[in-house]
Amino acid sequence: MSGGEAPLLVVGDALLDRDLTGTADRLAPDAPVPVVTERARRVRPGGAALAALLAAADGRDVTLVTGVGEDPASGELRRLLDGRVKVIGMPLTGALPEKTRILARGRPVLRLDRGDGRVRDATDEAREAVRSAPAVLVSDYGRGAADALRDVLAERPPMVWDPHPRGGPPVPGTRLVTPARSEARAFAAAAAEEDPDASSGSDLRAAAREAAALVRHWGAAAVAVTLGAHGALLSYGGHPLLVPAPAAHGQDPCGAGDRFAATAAGLLADGTLVGEAVEGAVAAATEFVGAGGAGGMTDGASSQPESVPSGATATDPYPLAARVRAAGGTVVAAGGCFDLLHAGHVGLLQAARRLGDCLVVCVNSDMSVRRRKGEGRPVNPLADRIRVLRALECVDAVAVFDEDTPERLLAGLRPDVWVKGGDYSGADLPEAALLEEWGGQAVLLPYLVGRSSTGLLGRATQGVR
Numbered sequence: 001m002s003g004g005e006a007p008l009l010v011v012g013d014a015l016l017d018r019d020l021t022g023t024a025d026r027l028a029p030d031a032p033v034p035v036v037t038e039r040a041r042r043v044r045p046g047g048a049a050l051a052a053l054l055a056a057a058d059g060r061d062v063t064l065v066t067g068v069g070e071d072p073a074s075g076e077l078r079r080l081l082d083g084r085v086k087v088i089g090m091p092l093t094g095a096l097p098e099k100t101r102i103l104a105r106g107r108p109v110l111r112l113d114r115g116d117g118r119v120r121d122a123t124d125e126a127r128e129a130v131r132s133a134p135a136v137l138v139s140d141y142g143r144g145a146a147d148a149l150r151d152v153l154a155e156r157p158p159m160v161w162d163p164h165p166r167g168g169p170p171v172p173g174t175r176l177v178t179p180a181r182s183e184a185r186a187f188a189a190a191a192a193e194e195d196p197d198a199s200s201g202s203d204l205r206a207a208a209r210e211a212a213a214l215v216r217h218w219g220a221a222a223v224a225v226t227l228g229a230h231g232a233l234l235s236y237g238g239h240p241l242l243v244p245a246p247a248a249h250g251q252d253p254c255g256a257g258d259r260f261a262a263t264a265a266g267l268l269a270d271g272t273l274v275g276e277a278v279e280g281a282v283a284a285a286t287e288f289v290g291a292g293g294a295g296g297m298t299d300g301a302s303s304q305p306e307s308v309p310s311g312a313t314a315t316d317p318y319p320l321a322a323r324v325r326a327a328g329g330t331v332v333a334a335g336g337c338f339d340l341l342h343a344g345h346v347g348l349l350q351a352a353r354r355l356g357d358c359l360v361v362c363v364n365s366d367m368s369v370r371r372r373k374g375e376g377r378p379v380n381p382l383a384d385r386i387r388v389l390r391a392l393e394c395v396d397a398v399a400v401f402d403e404d405t406p407e408r409l410l411a412g413l414r415p416d417v418w419v420k421g422g423d424y425s426g427a428d429l430p431e432a433a434l435l436e437e438w439g440g441q442a443v444l445l446p447y448l449v450g451r452s453s454t455g456l457l458g459r460a461t462q463g464v465r
Contacts, residue, residue: 094117153171264281324357333419350394361399
C-alpha cells in the first residue's frame with residue numbers, strides 16, 4: 001500500500017469479462033446482422049472483481065470476498081487478480097459467470113453470457129473478514145455473495161453499497177448507496193407505495209425524488225444516483241446536491257459505475273466526507289471513461305498517466321491510438337501552439353476530427369512556443385492550453401512535444417492522418433515525409449480568414465476591438 005490509503009474489503013459477485021473487437025463493414029447474406037471481422041481479444045476481471053482491481057490500482061490493500069470455483073473461468077480470474085488483490089473464496093453452485101462483448105469500431109454489437117454460478121453459502125473465513133474489515137464496499141450483482149453475508153454486513157453497515165437490478169436491497173445504515181439512473185428508477189418504482197410521486201416530473205426532478213425515496217426506503221445515510229456524463233445526484237433525503245462531471249466523453253462507459261463506487265468507498269475509508277467522496281468519484285469515473293473505460297484496461301490493470309494538469313481529464317494518446325487502430329479505425333493528429341484558442345483553431349480541429357475515429361492534438365511545450373514565437377509567448381502556459389483543448393468535444397487526447405516540430409512524437413503515435421492549418425504550404429511540412437513511412441497522409445485544412453493568435457494579441461495590445 002502506498003500513500004497512506006486505507007485498506008478496503010470488497011464483498012460481491014465477481015465476473016469474467018471478455019471483449020472481442022473488430023470492424024463491421026457489411027451484413028451477413030443470410031440475415032440482416034453485421035459481420036464482425038475480429039481484430040483483438042481482451043479478458044479482464046468484471047463485476048465486484050473489477051471494483052476491487054480499480055481500488056487496488058489506487059494504491060490500497062484490497063481483499064475481495066466473492067464466489068469462485070474450480071472451473072476455467074474462475075482460474076482465469078484468479079490469475080488476473082494474483083499479486084494485486086487478495087481473494088477469499090466462497091463456494092459456487094456452478095461455473096463463474098462470464099460476459100463477452102462483441103464490439104465493432106468500439107461500439108457493442110452483441111453480448112454473450114454464460115455461467116450461472118451463485119454463491120452457495122458463506123465461509124467462516126469470509127464472515128471473519130467482514131467483521132474485522134475497517135471499510136467495506138458491497139458490489140452486489142445478484143449472484144448471492146451479499147445475501148450470503150447479509151447478517152454479518154448488517155452488524156456494521158458498509159461504507160458503500162453498489163446495487164444492481166438482480167441484487168437485494170442494501171442493509172439499513174449503509175453510508176452511501178450508488179445506483180445508476182435506470183437502477184434508481186426501478187428501485188423507486190418498487191417502493192412506489194411509500195412514495196407514489198418518486199418518478200414524476202422532469203428527469204432531474206424525478207432523479208431527485210427517486211433518490212430521496214430510496215434514502216427513506218433503504219434506511220441509508222445517503223444515495224448518489226449516477227447520471228453518466230451529467231455526473232451524480234447526491235441526496236440525504238432532502239434537497240439534493242448535483243455534482244457535475246468535469247468533462248463529457250464519447251468513450252466506452254463500461255465499468256464506470258465500478259470506478260465510481262471503488263473511488264467513493266476508498267475516499268470514505270480515508271475519512272473523507274460523503275459529499276467530497278462523491279465529487280472525487282465523479283472525477284475518477286469521468287477520467288476512467290475518457291481513458292477508454294474497462295475496455296481500455298490492459299492485462300487486467302488500469303492504466304493511469306503519470307502526470308496530468310490539475311482539472312484536466314487523462315486520456316493517454318498512445319493507448320487511445322492503439323485501441324482505435326486495433327478496431328480498424330483511423331487515427332488523426334493535428335498540431336500547433338494553440339496559445340490563444342480562436343474560432344479558426346476550433347474550425348480546424350472540428351474538421352480534423354471528422355476525418356477519422358479519434359483526434360490527438362500535438363501541442364508545443366512552453367519552451368517550444370517561446371523559440372518559435374519569441375519572448376512573451378506563450379500567453380497561456382501549457383497546463384492552461386491543455387485544459388482548454390481537452391474541453392473541446394472534438395478532441396480525444398492531447399500530447400506535448402518540446403522540439404520545434406513533432407516528428408519524434410508522431411513516430412511513436414503513427415497517425416493515419418496529420419493535419420495542419422492552411423497557413424502552411426507543402427514545403428513547410430517536414431512531417432509529410434515521415435507520415436509516408438507508415439502509409440499515413442499529411443493534409444492542410446483552411447483556417448477561417450483573418451483569425452490568428454498573433455492578430456488577436458496585436459489587437460488586444462492596441463486596444464482595438
